[in-house]
Amino acid sequence: MLLEVKDLKIRFNSRHSKVQAVKGISFSLDRGKTLAIVGESGSGKSVTSMSLSRLLPPPPKCEVEGAAYLDGVDLFGLSERELRKVRGKRIAYVFQEPSTSLNPYFTVGAQIEEALKFHRDDVSDLKAETVELLKKVGIRDAEKRYGDYPHQMSGGMKQRVVIAMALACQPDILVADEPTTALDVTIEAQIMELLQELREREGMAIILITHNFGIVDGFADEVAVMYRGNIVEHGETEKVLSAPQHEYTKALIRCIPLLGMKRERLPVVDYAAIAEEEEAAS
Numbered sequence: 001m002l003l004e005v006k007d008l009k010i011r012f013n014s015r016h017s018k019v020q021a022v023k024g025i026s027f028s029l030d031r032g033k034t035l036a037i038v039g040e041s042g043s044g045k046s047v048t049s050m051s052l053s054r055l056l057p058p059p060p061k062c063e064v065e066g067a068a069y070l071d072g073v074d075l076f077g078l079s080e081r082e083l084r085k086v087r088g089k090r091i092a093y094v095f096q097e098p099s100t101s102l103n104p105y106f107t108v109g110a111q112i113e114e115a116l117k118f119h120r121d122d123v124s125d126l127k128a129e130t131v132e133l134l135k136k137v138g139i140r141d142a143e144k145r146y147g148d149y150p151h152q153m154s155g156g157m158k159q160r161v162v163i164a165m166a167l168a169c170q171p172d173i174l175v176a177d178e179p180t181t182a183l184d185v186t187i188e189a190q191i192m193e194l195l196q197e198l199r200e201r202e203g204m205a206i207i208l209i210t211h212n213f214g215i216v217d218g219f220a221d222e223v224a225v226m227y228r229g230n231i232v233e234h235g236e237t238e239k240v241l242s243a244p245q246h247e248y249t250k251a252l253i254r255c256i257p258l259l260g261m262k263r264e265r266l267p268v269v270d271y272a273a274i275a276e277e278e279e280a281a282s
């Protein structure tokens, strides 16, 4: 087992309120596999993944309980120094908006080199490696593009650069947090294809975070559906898609846009029915 998360709870405390963002969830991930965490905005997907590398504010602002084992080592028990070896090197992140991950004042080549240098003693010939990485993520004319600034690239290309930076340290787990939400549908398909290809070639595991069940089909081995801080359904993707059990999962699946199908109006999530089901289950 590569990653095992047990009874994870995350709470945000402010002077005025306490928000229990994650309420005791457990899941695991094997090497080379893909887990999709699906749920609507605010359900706790992002904070779950960020807690793994302690990217959340420190206590008392944010309190994290439970355990997360990476190859048997509890991530929450690591010192700041040990944690630096995990961040980027073992768990890397790709976020929704590529521009926020890239510095506008440096060329994309320099930024990938920086990512390569971060965990490396031998820093010779980084340019050749960087160009290789650009090729790996499907950027044509990689030698020429190496010298581009982010603003000279399209959104899809920038996201490819961010993926190249994430790959620089050959992570065991790539967390892709809404990696295509800011992109056009055709570019979305290309980025998903790239991630799939890289997973097969590089053998890394992926945690895909999304609100969109449409991109999960054919991509993730397993899916965990999050609703208000809990995992309400978890299983093999095909099974969940073909026979969803929870009302909330059914509602999310009804929201998948079907190609060529005209909808009069978007389906509405029936929260009252979900609340009834939750009550009956408790």
Ligand SMILES: Nc1ncnc2c1ncn2[C@@H]1O[C@H](COP(=O)(O)OP(=O)(O)OP(=O)(O)O)[C@@H](O)[C@H]1O
Binding pocket: 012, 019, 021, 039, 040, 041, 042, 043, 044, 045, 046, 047, 048, 057
């Ligand atoms: N830094 C923070 N301070 C206070 N509350 C936070 C913070 N980050 C997240 N939260 C709260 O935690 C809850 C879960 O947020 P999270 O970002 O994980 O949701 P999500 O499912 O990933 O949604 P989204 O797709 O909108 O990011 C939300 O109620 C959010 O307001």
